[in-house]
Amino acid sequence: MEGDQELQVIVLQGKESNPTVEEERNHKGVSHSNKCKQWLLVSVYTFFVISGQSVATILGRLYYDNGGNSKWLATVVQLVGFPVLLPYYLFSTKAHKTTHRDDGEAASPKNRVLVYLALGVLVGGDCYLYSIGLLYLPVSTFSLICASQLAFNAIFSYFLNSQKLTPIILNSLFLLTISSTLLAFNNEESNFKKVTNGQYVTSFICTIGASAGYGLSLSLQQLAFSKVLKRQTFSEVMDMIIYVSLVASCVSVVGLFASGEWETLSSEMDSYKLGKVSYVMNLVWTAVTWQVFNIGSTWLIFEISSLFSNAIGVLGLPVVPVLAVLIFHDKMNGLKVISMILAIWGFMSYVYQHYLDDKTLKKSLGVPTTGSSDSSEAEGSSGQKIQTSAS
Numbered sequence: 001m002e003g004d005q006e007l008q009v010i011v012l013q014g015k016e017s018n019p020t021v022e023e024e025r026n027h028k029g030v031s032h033s034n035k036c037k038q039w040l041l042v043s044v045y046t047f048f049v050i051s052g053q054s055v056a057t058i059l060g061r062l063y064y065d066n067g068g069n070s071k072w073l074a075t076v077v078q079l080v081g082f083p084v085l086l087p088y089y090l091f092s093t094k095a096h097k098t099t100h101r102d103d104g105e106a107a108s109p110k111n112r113v114l115v116y117l118a119l120g121v122l123v124g125g126d127c128y129l130y131s132i133g134l135l136y137l138p139v140s141t142f143s144l145i146c147a148s149q150l151a152f153n154a155i156f157s158y159f160l161n162s163q164k165l166t167p168i169i170l171n172s173l174f175l176l177t178i179s180s181t182l183l184a185f186n187n188e189e190s191n192f193k194k195v196t197n198g199q200y201v202t203s204f205i206c207t208i209g210a211s212a213g214y215g216l217s218l219s220l221q222q223l224a225f226s227k228v229l230k231r232q233t234f235s236e237v238m239d240m241i242i243y244v245s246l247v248a249s250c251v252s253v254v255g256l257f258a259s260g261e262w263e264t265l266s267s268e269m270d271s272y273k274l275g276k277v278s279y280v281m282n283l284v285w286t287a288v289t290w291q292v293f294n295i296g297s298t299w300l301i302f303e304i305s306s307l308f309s310n311a312i313g314v315l316g317l318p319v320v321p322v323l324a325v326l327i328f329h330d331k332m333n334g335l336k337v338i339s340m341i342l343a344i345w346g347f348m349s350y351v352y353q354h355y356l357d358d359k360t361l362k363k364s365l366g367v368p369t370t371g372s373s374d375s376s377e378a379e380g381s382s383g384q385k386i387q388t389s390a391s
Helices: 002-065 071-076 082-095 109-136 139-160 167-185 197-229 234-259 261-270 276-303 306-315 319-327 334-364
Strands: 375-379 385-389
Touching: 002 071, 002 109, 002 139, 002 276, 002 306, 002 319, 071 109, 071 234, 071 261, 082 234, 082 276, 109 139, 109 197, 109 234, 139 167, 139 197, 139 306, 139 319, 139 334, 167 197, 167 334, 197 234, 197 276, 197 306, 234 261, 234 276, 261 276, 276 306, 306 334
Parallel strands: none
Antiparallel strands: 375 385
């Protein structure tokens, strides 16, 4: 009888342990599924950033090439497309109630208004600088100079987001800086109008300034998410996009009327080389594609970091110059080729640091490759947030 009782105890213990093993397997399976879903979303928003930025830049060049001259109108269309997001926002809110991270109480209405106003004014001014830069620069040169935004973002992230600057990232910043500096000596004539030295220098400086402003705005968005808004939910991300775009749109519309450029819009549309319909469609689709870019960029800040979001924008660097050569017949001279190679090299240096962060942090913290649902976030030197197991 004692032997039978011992056997029963052993069997019962085995039955009790099996659910634990089964739960662990299910736990890992769910965690792996969540990780795959996260990277799928990152891939989708990466596509939004690259495609939206490339198409919008080409459309902006097309506007100037065919008779458009209003810098403020070119600024307005970068910002006023946000109402197209409202149906998506309203229908998707119920499906995204889970909080990504909650660091305390939600921000007060006053703090929210201050965040949206500050970022909106910054973004509005930044878009105006981009419009001036694109006016007199060949689109291939313009896009290559914009690669410097990654360097500016890394510097601002160091001061605002506790970003670590490793030797590899410093190498990336150096290469991107040299890449943009080379183009200062590339004063070529545009295919559609003669550009003076003064106009070229003005556009060059404005594009550099816009790149710095964009890098600053991304770092400030990340800072606002983590220190002010605190609750990173779907609605927080959409609020950031919509309200910042609303403020920036108001700034650009005020600029359009204050500058007097609105008075010439009717004659500009009549004299547009491709016709009135093409004029309107160009403006509409420019507005839409910039919002596609805006969604992808903000979501990558939300999911990973501002520096990663900016790096993805730079990833699309070769796309615009190639399209510019095919569509606008821009000259791809030796200086531009060297600049592009240095910019891509700088970007790959950042990607390599991103890979090292992922590998090193997971190894040092004992994180299994399949992850765990009970996790906290660690951040590497490239700005990547890594899910780490809770002990």
